[in-house]
Amino acid sequence: MAARGMLSELKVAVPWGHIAAKVWGSQQTPPVLCLHGWLDNANSFDRLIPLLPKDFCYVAMDFGGHGLSSHYSPGLPYYQESFVSEIRRVVAALKWKQFSILGHSFGGTVGGMFSSIFPEMVNKLILLDTWPFALDPKGIERVPIYRRGAMEHVLQVEASQKPLQVVSPEDMLQRFMKNNSHVSEENARLLLQRGTTKVATGLMLNRDRRIALPEHSMDFISREQFVHFTKQLRARVLLIKAAQGYYSVRREDDTDRNIVAFVTDTLKLVLKERYQYMEVPGSHYVHLNQPEKVAGSISAFLQCKETIPHHL
Template identity: 35%
Template sequence: MNLASDWLPQRNQTMRFRRVSYQYTKFCKITQEIAIQAKYCRSSFLQKRWNHIIKAQDAREIQVPLPHGIIAGKEWGSEEGYPILCLHGLADNCDSFAPLAPLLSEKFRYIAVDAFGHGLTTHVPPGSPMNYWEKVIYIKRVVDHFKLKTFSIIGHSMGGSTGFLFASLYPDLVDRLLTLDIIKPVTVPLAWHTQDITEAIDLHLEMERKSQDPKNQKSYTQEQLVNRYVEAMGGTIYPEAVRVLMKRGSKASGSGFVFSHDPRMMLPSIMRFGIEEQRQIIKGIRCHLKIVKAKQGPLYEPVKYLEEFKAIYQRQCASYEYDESVDGTHHFHMHHPERVAPIINEYFSRL
């Protein structure tokens, strides 16, 4: 018997088994490392993809510098997303969009600001005239500050009016405009101008004098402010909505609180223009436009002017839609955000 010849095949078989076993073990380790790396990369990708989302409930405060203070506001959504400016109505503030915010698509970057003379935005210094065009100028300051090349606008009431003017004056900047319960910038008939402006000047000077008298410095509880606001709006806004607004729409004064908006904003504007001036200005509007009108919302102006401007939008805008299907009063976006948000989301999904 040749022991060497019998042993050699067994040895070779053992060596082959060891090599295969080693290679298999090495393969398993490499596979495991690849799996770990893939998991890490996937986790890193998702982290990069979602870490830039600011949830609506965590909306962060923003500030835009002014020569005499700041424009205040909030920002939420995707920091890398397409920008949408949110402009509120008269006597409101950027929290007007708080009920809507959690229902809006997170793919966009929402920038909501407290308008000229509202919320936490610094008031115009005493003695300075309240300029109607400052509403537009303030928005241009925001646009320049954030270096926005193109963007869209959601505007409620006064904010929608400002949106119309801005989109007309800067047609290359605004891609889409969606207005809530406003059909056109509100104007004053030319026949009223002389008398109204005279009265406005006197009222501004009278308020200036009264504001310097300590006897006129009244303050209220928060609930009294809520009730006063509801009464001023003719009961068309719910107390629950006003309480949301009062978070930044009121400020401490004496032993209580007062509204934070500039009281001069409630006076007739000294600088106004009539329907003919608006016809000229609106010639510049080119963006996509959608008007969402509350069924029970006010019209503000004669129907003939509203229909005239609808016809202008139809001719000039890249696209034009008018929606009067939503039940609600003037603040329907706060009272029933679940009715309004789907319309907004669908409209901006076309971007």
């Protein structure tokens, strides 16, 4: 099912191929860049964007190695900083000077980091069940372990001669549902529509096999750095937390159970009136499963006329 009002598919040329994106609305209207979560793709926003104000241009990009975007060149791993750089390439191609970001999960942390590095470019930052910067509940000490895992995984994939798996559409759906229990069947099909390629004997996943665990790509930072990066933000920030979402799930090896309070308190303390927080019923994929629960708040936030101050 294609989203109502979709204007076009877009390809932005990059040195390793292209970044694919979907565009809703007129490119003469204020722009909003939509960033999907880990292993998802631009279809993640198909049900939400038709419920948002029509007087904006929404561009949902596929990160490199995801959806319909090119895979990185051989030998190169996927790090969060690379995805941040992709945003800079896309907005340069679109000639956007200022824009808003709507990011879900990993897309929100990529968008948050971009907003801190290029603060003058981002008017508004909307975070869907995510934080603007990555804090690991297990602590910053684990970063060397993650980096080692990332490098070893890439070496293993490169050494492997295994052909890409081709499975039946039904098997593909069942595997996806098993790994993504919070996504409804209808929306699993929607994500697979852009996340797979049809061949004679079935379906193949589009994503790059070098992309493994999210922690292999995340740029985890300390609490001190979190405060510093937050101070760089000029954007107005709306954080929408899903009541049954990712940060409500307690993991056995969490060393710090006050991490959610630290994030929300820091954002409130530093950003003051530029920060809004709300909690909605629903899972980590509430924007896809029940978009009407978040559409009203996002619409009001986007339509608020205040822009970023030039001097803070």
